[in-house]
Amino acid sequence: MKTLFKYFAAIGLAAATVACVNEEPKIDPTPEPPVDGRDVGTLVLDGSFGLVVESRNEEIDNTPGAGTRANGNTDVNTYTVKILNADKGSEEVASFLYGERPTEPIELPVGNYVLKVFSADTPDAAWEGVADTPTYGIEKAFRISKGQRTELGTLTCRPLSVKVTVAYRQSLYELLSADTEADVVLSGVHNLVFAKDEKKAGYLRPLHTGADKENDLVLYLTTVYEGKQITRQPLKVTNNAKAGEWRKITIFLENGESGSVIINAEIETWVNGETIDVDVQQLATIGEATIPDIDDPDAPKVVWSKSDEPIRDKVVLTDDSYNEDGYYLGDANVTIHAKDPMQRFMLEVGSDNADVKALLEENELTEEVDLFTVSGKxxxxxxxxxFPTMNLNVTDRTFDLAPLVKVIFDYEGTHTFRMTVTDERNRRSTTELIFEVNKSGGADPNIRWIGNDIDQRHDVVDGLQVEIRITATKGIRSLMVEIEGALGEGLPSVQIPSKFDLVDPEATQAGLSTILGPFNEATGVGFGFPVGDDVRNQTSILFPITTFMPLMGSFKGDTDFKLTVTDNEGNTIAKTVMLHVN
Incomplete structure (x- = not known):
């Protein structure tokens, strides 16, 4: 296998940019031959006329960036086009869909007009994900002159609403009551109420469109902070919010004078994918309060003892997670590192299994408990x-949860152990240890990653084991492997296809069985994959992608191994092993 290393090289990516234009109307100086001397001209909506949608401020993950995908309807062929006579109180002259616009010049009396284009009627308030939200459009004024052709060129449709998101920094989020809400009101009438955990963006229609009137945007916060009630505390986001803007509001805490705490809001204003303003305003002041420092890098850390890696990913427990005697094969030792001695260790246990819920109720564990003071059942x-209940006022504490992992396997479902550790300097961290018990996986055929959650992306680190268990009670007919991403793009350069069937690799490329199959020490070739009869008609095999790990270091970014198993009765399952190299 080592002989393959020299063939791999870094792979570059190219990016492309797209530009949009918005041309001013132009009048053809060559007059049309007058037909009957009437005071008319023509509007041309074919040829150079076109519509584009400017949507760069519509970030699908609420994170600004260059690469975005728009929400709402961006199919301009479905947009409504109206011609309004500005000299007659915006009287409607014509209406049609852009995709069905007249191909012949439109004859109009001499005068002033407005071309109005919109994707749909704009609601006063709507959430991201609602059909046709946000709406896009444009209004373009033009004049018809006698005997002349008027062309409008390419017009750019932009969002017709103000986009708003509300978030809380972690240090404040954990201190606010569960019923916290932020009522965001535009123009005094159009509003949306953001719950504490609301992740979607909201869209509000400005009431006033003229330059003489402004659309004020105000957030009213209602919550309980450290036992203190706050009711509709106002925050003026801006005096004049405009359509097409994204007002990104982040609420956070700061220490004030004389032991007070200040609740502030950072307001970022985005237009066309760029930050045009960042403002910080005071929302509320709370006297005689303290802020646990959650974001401090010296806050206590909860890690897996053997690897010293933070506990992040869900632990999936299957039959392969235990030996024949029922003992867990993974790392169940947990260590807490604290710069200063711990003073509080809060634990909250949750589960979606009815039997576990009953067990928690029976043992008085339905509420969060402090391991420093917990007693009784x-x-x-x-x-x-x-879990440790003694000798906790220390800087380092290791405990073995192997008994828990052994017992919890009797209960199918998801079980969460939320640990919040605070040290003597009031620095605090919260860690969720999540076990998902899925003994057989439930599917047939089935694909499981032993000891890891196959539905999550994992960083490639030293010691990462990628052992995939594939089962099919009817026997495996086909095992397709498709390698995508950074590594997949590099394989063709060394004559290794990125897609093949382990049941019959030779059907893809002559000699591929030798490259993919068992490692040959004499030739140094072989990835160690099962191939041919070691896969065909088997009911259970181990697919060790771990042998690919030494190659991954040269291919930074994401690499996906898409596995598709088909059994002898035609039943199929597909899973993707998702890896990332920093």
Whole structure:
């Protein structure tokens, strides 16, 4: 296999940019031959006339960036086009869909007009994800002159609403009551109420469109902070919000004078994918309060003991996670590192399994408990599971949760252990340890990553084991492997296809079985994959992608191994092993 390394090289990517233009109307100086001397001219909506949609401020993940995809309807052929006579109080002269616009010049009396284009009627308020939200459009004034052709060129349709998002920094989020809400009101009448956990963007229609009137945007916060009630505390976001803007509001905490706490809001204003303003305004002041420092890099850390890696990913427990005696094969030792001695260790247990819920109720664990002070049934149960209840006022504490992992396997479902650790300097961190018990996976055929969640992307680090268990009670007829992303793009350069069937690699390329199959020490070739009869008609095989890991270092970014298994009765399952190289 080492002989393959020299063939791999870094792969570059190219980016392309797209530009949009918005031309001014132009009048053909060559007059049309007068037909009957009437005071008329023509509007041409064919040829140079066109529509484009400017949507760069519509970030699908609420994170500004160059590459975006628009929400709402961006199919301009479905947009409504209206011609309004400005000299007669915007009287409608014509209406049609852009995709069905007249190909012949439109004859109009001499005068002033407005071309109005819109994707749909704009609601007063709507959430991201609602059909046709946001709406796009443009109004373009033009004049018809006697005997002349008027062309409008390419027009750019932009959002017709103000986009608003509301978020809380972690240090404040955990201190606010669950019923926290932010009522965002535009022009005094159009509003949306953002719940504490609302991730979607909202869209509000400005009431006033003229330059003489402004559209004020105000946020009213209602919450309970450290036992103190705050009711509709106003924050003036801006005096004049405009359609096409994204007002990104982030609420956070700062220490004030004389032991007070200040709730502030950072307001970023985005237009066409660029920040045009960042403002910080004070929202509320709370006296005699403290802020636990959650974002401090010296806050306590909860890690896996063997790897010293932070606990982040969900732990998926399957039959392959345990040995024949029922003991867990993974790392169940947890260590807490603190710069200063711990003073509080809060634990909250949750589950979607009815039997576990009953067990928690029976042992007085339905509410969050402090391991420093827990007593009675709750203390006894937590000790049986491996949680520490003594000798906690220290800087480092390791405990073994192997008893918990062994017991929890009896209960299918998802079980969450939320640990919040605070040190003597009031620095705090919260870690969620999540176990998902899925003994057989439920599917047939089935694909499982032993010891890891196959539905999550994983960083390639030293010691990462990528062992895939594939089962099919009817026997495997086909096992297609498709490698995409950074590594997949590099394989063709060394004559290795990025897609092949392990049941019959030779059907893809002569000699591929030798390259993919068992490692040959004499030739140094072979990735160690099962091929041919080692896959065909088998009911259970191990597919060790770990052998690919040494190659991954040269291919930065995401690489996906898409596995598709078909059994002898035609049943199919597809799973993707998602990896990332920093």
């Amino acid at each position: 709750a203390r006894s149960r937590l000790r049986l599971w491996g």
